[in-house]
Amino acid sequence: MNKSDTLNETGISAPVRRVDAMEKLTGKARYISDYPFEGLLHARLLRSDRPRAKILGIEVPDLPAGYSYVDARDIPAGGRNGIRMITDDWPVFARDEVRFVGETLGLVVGPDREKVLEILSGIRVTYEELEPAFTIEEGLACKGGPIVGDDNLYGTYHLTKGDPEAAFRRAARVVEGTYRTGFQEHLYLEPQGMVGTWEDGKITLYASAQCPFYIRKSVAHTLGIPEPAVRVRQVTTGGAFGGKEHFPDVIATVLSVAVNKIRRPIRLVFERAEDIRFTCKRHPSRVTIRTALDEAGAIIGMDIDTVINAGGYTSSSLIVLQRAILHGIGVYNIPNVHIRGRAVATNTFPSDAFRGFGAPQGLFAIELHMSHLARELGMDPGSFKQKYFIKTGDTTITNTAMKDEIRLNEMFRKVDAMSGYRRKVKAYDDDPLKGIGIAFVNHGCGFTGNGEQEIIKAVAEMERLSDGRAALYVSTVEMGQGLQTVLRKIAARELDCGVDNIVYDNPDTDRVPDSGPTVASRSTMVVGYLVQQCARELKRRWGEGPGTRVRKQYRHPEGLTWDQDTLQGDAYPSYGWGVNVVEVAFDPVTYEVKTTGIWTVYDVGVPMDTRIVTGQAAGGGIQALGYAAMEVCEVVDGRFRQHTLTDYTIPTAMDFPSVACEFVENPYAYGPFGAKGAGELVFDAAAPAYADAVGHLIGRKIHEIPVTPEKIMEVLQDE
Amino acid sequence: MVRAFKPADLTEALRLRKETACVPLAGGTDLMVKYRNWTGLPPAFPGDVLFLSHLKELQTLERRGETLRIGAGVPLADIAAWPETPAVLREAVRGIAAPAIRNVATLAGNVCNASPAGDGICALYALDARLELTSVDGTREVSILAFITGPGRTVLRRDELVTAVLVPRRAANIQVFRKVGTRKANALAKLSFAAVGEVKEGIVDAMALSFGAVGPTVVRSTETEKRMAGKTLAEVTALAPSIVEDYAALIVPIDDQRSTAAYRKTVALNLLKSFLEGLKEKVKGI
Amino acid sequence: MNEFNFTLNGKAVTYRGDPLKRLLDVLREDFGLTGAKEGCGEGECGACAALLDGAMVNTCLVPVGVVAGREVTTIEGIAGTKEGQDIIEALADAGAVQCGFCTPGMVVAAASLLRGNPRPTETEIREAISGNLCRCTGYDMIVSGIRAAAKRGRRSW
Structure with missing residues (x-):
């Protein structure tokens, strides 16, 4: 990766010290x-x-x-x-x-x-x-009478590609699995x-x-x-x-x-x-996937039923649900598909946005299901999944051509070189104490469909200040992900100055335009692009003197279509792509699993700062491994049972090894310097990769996360 | 408002303990959580508080003949670093919480908290530890087995303070502590297992086994332990299934927010089985 | 007991008030030192860490009466020392900071570790920060930052 121009020492990807590092390290930053x-x-x-x-x-x-x-x-x-x-x-x-x-x-x-x-x-x-209803099943059964409407559903969506009914009619074999994910705080x-x-x-x-x-x-x-x-x-x-x-x-x-x-x-x-x-959590999900195979064992169709537990009020559950089903067949080109998505009301705290926003649930199910299919067909999951990688121009689940340039094969080669996946996946078949898993994901950048154009209409502004610096006015917030550094870098590079010459204060709605919420992996790609355009124009007009102010509003890239009523068209302007390999070892006495390796490769277009994005990859990866392995959050009588930091256990520095991360560069035309989104993508793959690895380790199918030692024991005893 | 006392010496502390219904506070790491209040407000202690951690009399680690005396105010970090500390206890103490807690929390506090999941407690059972209890009227010693009567319950009298944890020094070439926690560090135990034994020339001289977090108090069975004494390692291995059966009857865990009863029981017995089966290998290394 | 002295970041100070108040609240509310954060209030997260006579403690678990006559060093104090600067610079260069809420506690943990063990292994570093939770970084860059601090500060530790 170091050979390419943009990732080298002088390019935009070259890491700089974060602008907020010192005030946070010295305890001066005020929360x-x-x-x-x-x-x-x-x-x-x-x-x-x-x-x-x-x-x-x-x-x-x-x-x-x-x-x-x-x-x-x-x-x-x-x-x-x-x-x-x-x-x-x-x-x-x-x-x-x-x-x-x-x-x-x-x-x-x-x-x-x-x-x-x-x-x-x-x-x-x-x-x-x-009488309350707490689980997806109780919600669907309208236990105690419906909480909303007459069916307890906030909404139902259907996506159909090809002719799934015909595919199931001619199937030689149907493989079915139900996949569940839990609450995550x-x-x-x-x-x-x-x-x-x-x-x-x-x-x-x-x-x-x-x-x-x-x-x-x-x-x-x-x-x-x-x-x-x-x-x-x-x-x-x-x-x-x-x-x-x-x-x-x-x-x-x-x-x-x-x-x-x-x-x-x-x-x-x-x-x-x-x-x-008493705050929102990630939506628990139940996804049932039925796959139609022909005589040769090729996938000819899928039927997917996705339900998320939305809790007591709608919050953003319907948008979360959309994202879950729009990522429902992951990175694959499956010919005939029907997906039904439902958000069910229950008497739990309303579920809401959490890094990934539905995509992790959809991707967990499809990735694990593909791994299970591979095992049924006697193949290793990596090689099997590769056969179905979507290619540029293939038809998506929303019946349009995939427009991204896709580098999945290259990413697979890279992660294999880093992890030894292909060798180990065979070698560990006969090793009762080791396992290795793989997951491929994509993540749509920005709001779904034409949301950026129709709902958000982001605006960014810049101004030449009297002291020779330039101010950046956006509503994008720094919450740890590094945006204050990244957006300054983008502006500074266009203005040919140091990041210290860009003033960018925490947003104040009286002082900045609405450039949209800091969500949906949109900030670098969408707001960063506006910042780049502002900076370019400001540079052109710099001679007009202090007080010169420029303003740019979002325009949807040409050639994209979307129908929000039918969810048809280009679901996202672009996607980030990723692959994770996770390796595990087993203690057969205690059923405890130790993660021994985590390797990741991402296509985020062009990383705006390799260290910041690598930090996202490490943090997102470990957060996802907590979700997959440790973070039990049960509801008993409508209360979260693990409600202290003692009992809701997130990973410590001792729980997982370091995360290896590399990039493939794949510039996106409508992102600043070719950047796409990264913040959520880095969460999506680790959980299914971990569950795949544990399944490989114990020689059984895993269907549910978190995969605790207790669950592994149950699966092993359930003979 | 409750008062806080900071006695000048142990004598004053004992007097205060007798005269007021005060809560003894050494490290405070359990009490400060237990009585936690809203940010900015002092903890809601149920009575006056007696600070103990500063008392010199409670700060000593010493060997007295065949007994190790661990002062009630000594932080866990110092116990872990003391060369005399038995390996099984060191391992248990090192696994308690995290460094900042171990810098102030005490072993005596761990014992007085009397949680069946207390890591230190499990090791102390296997070591036949005793508690030194002092009041203005004098000092008595109580075995840990008799001291803890249930979850959070002890025989400590309202005028007494635990002044030391006493650990008999004895030959033990087998010392094992295994905590199965909710994560790999900074965790509470789902269950724990401790073994302390002496094997001489292939014969088990003595063996003490204890199990934490699998019942209302730590589980130990001297009867079953006696069945192993005087046996060869081969005989102990042959006995393993029936020893496991003995403990299966004693181990009655519960489901809670940290684990399940089934897991606790299965893994406790797995650890025991694996320990008994691996005994030969362990002794070989000695 | 309702009035006593202690040393705070090298200066003698007097505290007047309830000795049972948490050291964390005293630092933040009475002395305006807001570098120590309350992440949990139950000693699990380490965001409130400070040094008490040189050893790391969770200030949310320390009744202030305990520190009478003793020496408390907070992130503000550590940041003013050569050792502290080495740690801070190394962590900044390593990319160890994201949201920053755990960060002061991490610096305190690093200072506490390096004082006793100037050349720690990766495992020792991970153990030393095992009571300091971070939800952003996955810890890698914090660990490499502390390792770099050990190198950078070799003469001062």
Whole structure:
């Protein structure tokens, strides 16, 4: 990789020291809990402790002076008791019934924390309990009666390619498997938090968040005021991973109602146990895949049934579901396919965005299923999967030509050279203590379909400052992924200056245009491209002097089509591509698995900084291995059973070895310097590769993650 | 508001312990979590708190004849680093939590917490450890087996403090500790297994086995251990199935947020079986 | 017990207040040192780490009364030393920082390790930070940064 021009020491990919490194290393960086506010009040949520019940009454004791109880009655006339995400079915304050444990009922605010707790414990809520549904199966069966509509489904989608019915009619053999994934908690190290104040005559929120403009929209909707009457200022954010995409709206709306009433600064920061118990998780999934094979063992069709557990309200579940099914056949060209996707309502905390946004669930199922097919047909998974790699021009699941230039064969060769996959996959067949697994993935960059064009309409601006530097105005946030460095690098390179000459503050909705949310692997590719265009124009117009300001708006690349009603056309403008190999060793006494090697190869177009992207690959890979191997999150009586950091176990530095990462360069025409998205792609492959490796190790099929030693024991004993 | 006492010496500490219903706090790593309050507020201790970690009298690691005396205030990190610490205990202590915890947490605290999953406790059972309990009226010694009566329950009197953990020094060329945790470091035990034994010229002189987190208290059976004493290694190997059967009756784990009863039981017995079968190889290396 | 002195980042300070308050809260609220973060409040994540008489502790588990007469060194103090600078520069160059919330604790863990073991192996480094959780980096670049710090600071450790 070092031979290519852009990855070399002087190109855009050459690593630079991150602009935020020193302030974070010295402890000077300030997160939401680190800011002092004059006259700060503390707040704590009153939450439901029933998974499904009618609220009969809430008795609040008489409050001492200076303390407030805030609830739906405090929403001003013209406002709405609904959190505007994609839709607004999730109420700011529970209406007459609660749908999950932890639903907001009210907020207690006051100056002394001890007193706030005392008031909270004095509030009496009476319920009439209803029969709850927690699992996908209970949700589909409408246990206790439907929570939404008459079928308990937030939505159903179908994708059809070719003639799957005919394929199954002529099949010589059908192979079926059902694949399940569990809840996953984001576990950003900094818990959710926000401070709301009344500043300069308007509601102002200081937020640990990914999407300042989402918060602004939600708050305006709840208070019934114009969006510009709300100001959102992002502060240094200690990790997010999708968990601070929509969930901050839940905090912001409650807090805004309180600030609107009290007009003083109020802090609402979650403690860790609150954060694990009462925030959104990754959607659990159940995917059943039936594959039609002909006499020769070739795949002639697939039928895929995908269900995700969406929990008590819609949040962004339908978009997550779309992404799950749009990635439902992974990197393969399968001739005849039908996919049904459903998002089911249950009485668990609403599931929402988490790095990958549905794709990991869809890809887990197809990758494991392809591995199982390979084993059934007596092939190694790598070689079998390779036979079906999609090629440029092949028809996608949404019935259009695949437009990406695809380098999967080269990536497979590369990962094989790094890991010895082809040799080991044969050698370990006879070794009861070793296994190796492989997974190939792609990840659509940016919003699905024409969302960037129709919904987001991103804008970026740049300005020549009077001190000779240039300011960058975007709503893209730094949450650890390195965007403050990457976007500065892009601008600096076009302006031919150092990254220090680009000013790029944490976004403030009063000061920056809406360049969209920091989600969906869109920021480098979409916003970075706008930044590059801004910088080019600013360079041209530099001579116009200080104050020169340029503005660029997103335009969808030519030649792409999309129909959102039928989900047909170009599902994404481009894809990132990846392959992971995971090697494992076994302790047959304890059923514990030790990961002994992790090798990854990615096509992210052109990496904007090889060290930043390698850091994403390592972090995403280990986060996915936690998902695959360790992070058990069960629901018992509607409560997350593992709700402390002791019991919800994310990987430590001792759990996995280092992640080897290489790139193939494949410039994308509409990304800055050829870049595509990377942040989610690096999560997608490790879990199926791990499950494949464990299956290889024990000589059984694995269908479910997390694959704990307990599960391995069950599979081995289930003879 | 609860008070906090910082006694000048052990005598004052014992007086305070007797006169007030105070909570003894040495490392505090369990208590501070147990009584955790909202950020910014002191923990909600149920009574006055007695700081102990600064007391010189509790800070000593010493060998007294055939007994190792581990002062109740000595942090785990120091115990792990002490050359006299038996290998089985060192291994257990090294696996407790993470370095920052081991720099303040104490073994006596681990024992007083009386969790069946306490890593140190499992090793101490196999070592026949005793607790030195002191009050203004004097000192008594209680075996760890008698000290812990159930999860979180001990026979410590309201006027007493644990002043030391006493570990008999005895020949033990077999010392094994195995923790099966929720992850590879900084983990709580799903179960643990400790073995301390002496094999002389192919004959088992003594063998102590203990199992953690598989019942309300650590499981140990001196009866079954006696069945191994005086036997040759070949005889012990032949006995293995019936020894495993003995423990199968004693091991009654539960399902919880960290593991399942079935896994705990199966793996505890697997570890035992593998230990008994590997005994010959272990002794060869000595 | 409601008023005592201790040494904070090399300076004698006086604390007045509840001795049971967590050292973490005292550092952050009474002394305005917000480098130590609260990631969990139960001693699991290490984001609140500081040195107490040179050894790493989780300040969320230390009642402040315990530090009377002792020496507390926070990230702010470490950052001002030659050893601290070596660690910080090495971690910055290694790409060890992402969201940054675990980062001050990682620097403290590195300082605590290197004081006792100036030439640690990779396994020793991983053990030393096993109580410091990071959700962003997968740890690789933190480990290589600490290794580089050991080399960089060879004379100072």
